[in-house]
Amino acid sequence: MTPDWPDSELIHRSRAEPRLFAEIFDRYHGDLHRYLRRRVGAGLAADLAAETFVTAFARRGAYHDQGGDARPWLYGIAHNLLRNHLRHEHRRLAAYARHGVDPVEDAGALAEFSLADARADAAAAGGPLRLALAGMPAGDRDVLLLFAWADLSYAEIAQALNIPVGTVRSRLNRARQRLRTVLENHSMLGERHG
Amino acid sequence: MDELTTLRELGSDTPGPTAAETAAARARLQAAIDHAPSRGARSWRRRGGRLARPRLWAPLSAAAAVTAVAVTAAVLAAPSLHVRPSASPAMALSAAQVLDQAASAAAHQPAGHGRIFFSEIEDMPPPSGGPPLLQLTWVGDGVPGRQAFVGPQTPFTSRPVPVPDQIQFGQRFLRWAQLRRLPTAPGPLLAAIERATGPYPAATQFDAIMSLLAEAPLTPALRAGLYRAAALLPGLTVRPHVRDLVGRRATEVYLPPTKRGAGSALLVDPATGAFLGLAQLLLPRPGQCAPDQEKAVLTAGYVGSDESLPPGAVRTPRPAVWPNIIPRCPIPTGGKPSPSIPSPTPHGSPTPSPGGNPTPSPRGSPSPTL
Numbered sequence: 001m002t003p004d005w006p007d008s009e010l011i012h013r014s015r016a017e018p019r020l021f022a023e024i025f026d027r028y029h030g031d032l033h034r035y036l037r038r039r040v041g042a043g044l045a046a047d048l049a050a051e052t053f054v055t056a057f058a059r060r061g062a063y064h065d066q067g068g069d070a071r072p073w074l075y076g077i078a079h080n081l082l083r084n085h086l087r088h089e090h091r092r093l094a095a096y097a098r099h100g101v102d103p104v105e106d107a108g109a110l111a112e113f114s115l116a117d118a119r120a121d122a123a124a125a126g127g128p129l130r131l132a133l134a135g136m137p138a139g140d141r142d143v144l145l146l147f148a149w150a151d152l153s154y155a156e157i158a159q160a161l162n163i164p165v166g167t168v169r170s171r172l173n174r175a176r177q178r179l180r181t182v183l184e185n186h187s188m189l190g191e192r193h194g
Numbered sequence: 195m196d197e198l199t200t201l202r203e204l205g206s207d208t209p210g211p212t213a214a215e216t217a218a219a220r221a222r223l224q225a226a227i228d229h230a231p232s233r234g235a236r237s238w239r240r241r242g243g244r245l246a247r248p249r250l251w252a253p254l255s256a257a258a259a260v261t262a263v264a265v266t267a268a269v270l271a272a273p274s275l276h277v278r279p280s281a282s283p284a285m286a287l288s289a290a291q292v293l294d295q296a297a298s299a300a301a302h303q304p305a306g307h308g309r310i311f312f313s314e315i316e317d318m319p320p321p322s323g324g325p326p327l328l329q330l331t332w333v334g335d336g337v338p339g340r341q342a343f344v345g346p347q348t349p350f351t352s353r354p355v356p357v358p359d360q361i362q363f364g365q366r367f368l369r370w371a372q373l374r375r376l377p378t379a380p381g382p383l384l385a386a387i388e389r390a391t392g393p394y395p396a397a398t399q400f401d402a403i404m405s406l407l408a409e410a411p412l413t414p415a416l417r418a419g420l421y422r423a424a425a426l427l428p429g430l431t432v433r434p435h436v437r438d439l440v441g442r443r444a445t446e447v448y449l450p451p452t453k454r455g456a457g458s459a460l461l462v463d464p465a466t467g468a469f470l471g472l473a474q475l476l477l478p479r480p481g482q483c484a485p486d487q488e489k490a491v492l493t494a495g496y497v498g499s500d501e502s503l504p505p506g507a508v509r510t511p512r513p514a515v516w517p518n519i520i521p522r523c524p525i526p527t528g529g530k531p532s533p534s535i536p537s538p539t540p541h542g543s544p545t546p547s548p549g550g551n552p553t554p555s556p557r558g559s560p561s562p563t564l
Contacts, residue, residue, distance in 0.1 A: 004377075004381075004382045004385045004386075005381055005382070005385065010381065013381075016428075017426055018227045018230040019227055019290070019380075019422075019425070019426070020380075020381055020426070021223070021227060022220070022223065022224065022227065023379065023381055025219070025220060025223050026379075029211065029216060029219060029220070030210045030211060030216070031210075033210060033211040033215065033216075033219070034208055034209070034210045034211070037208050037209075038204075038205040038208045046211065046215045046218070046219065049211070049219055050218065050219035050222045050223070051222075053219065053222075053223045054222055054223055054226050057223060057226050057227065057230070058226065129200065129201060129204050130204075144201070148198055148201045148202050149201075149202070149205075176197055176198060179197035179198075179200075179201060180196075180197045183197050183200060
């Protein structure tokens, strides 16, 4: 059922009637969980996603409506929590790039990835892409993944990360350039070995 | 394929959370919500309500008059809806918790064996005196509604009369088929109710909710949603250990009467969360005991035809428990009623007899306070 109230009104009302905040959970938990899972794996994503909503609920009194939905606010909280796990994420991405095995996923990941490797360009490029993601500055990576995986706009990313929109643009350009370089090198490497 | 498209496809088949993960995350949030303080008055409460809010009860037209002269006692039947017992009686629960308990019970109500919703409602005798009246109603989407009234000496087999397939919902009428389009999430549902009732005090929305709960064919989800929508209303107060119109133990969730209008009360079974009845709480005037209007739902459930009765249905009106219909009479001090009461005291419990049954006090006596 699509709720009638916009996020801002729900959050505002939830200050007096806390149970209303459950609607925010229903609207965004699935997407946020999936985004986090793409970044840090299933186990940690579940914990981070749950913690994001508990934290958001505790901070709902400080929520400021900026004319959109609550996603930037929630993703911003999620990223604050995520920063506590950056070391973990970096280790995982590096290991994944080196061995092609996601240490967080189950043991079947290797076979699954090998099959996908043969089917799709994106999957084939997964190793280099993840290597590039692991190697880029955390701020650039956050902007890039919020844009590509969470579908946030420049303004929403700026709101989520509490940075100017201009910074969002510059970080995104830099991150994309880095990805392009990695993919081109990978492609040339493939042609050379092919 | 550019780098952004490639990146978007990386992990695009990542599954969302499992049901267990969602439930676990929601439970963590719910725990935080349950421990959060809730302000009684909300900033978004409607203002400017009128003194006289529209009458929202008796949504199904009383098309039949009944002649009845005596009162007959019989064994009470519990409503057949909401039969799941709660883990603990509603003791020291907040209004929201009582309603949430009722919602949980409603959400698990049995689907029934038919598409006709049957309700058996005891109406309060008129203030001028008179016999109790039992209202039997069969309604459902796509079936002709029927209604019968039974008095102590009116045979149960009295011919039912047709009733419209709609219920008053705020300032308009809602057909049974339209019930399916109501949202079941509490927030949107309350918003829909507020749109229907107009700018009246919260008791008006509460009335609309109770009318649906008492007499409309609802899905379990909508029934549960109505309880939870009611819990969002500001100013709700809970009063445990009361008796309903026919003497059953009840927990009352009510909005007190104010100078702007009457209050309303919803009564639920403290053990099962079953909907027991509803009452309107009038503002007492100095020197006058204003009797309330009250209804007790004796039986409710789904049946296969407009001649069927669900298990537990009764066929005879119950004697009203008189102290319950004048609970807001001033508490006497020094033998005289006080001109006003500082706070509403709906539904005091009648004094239990040694046998456990309530002993009605003579009419006009104030109900004992708990």
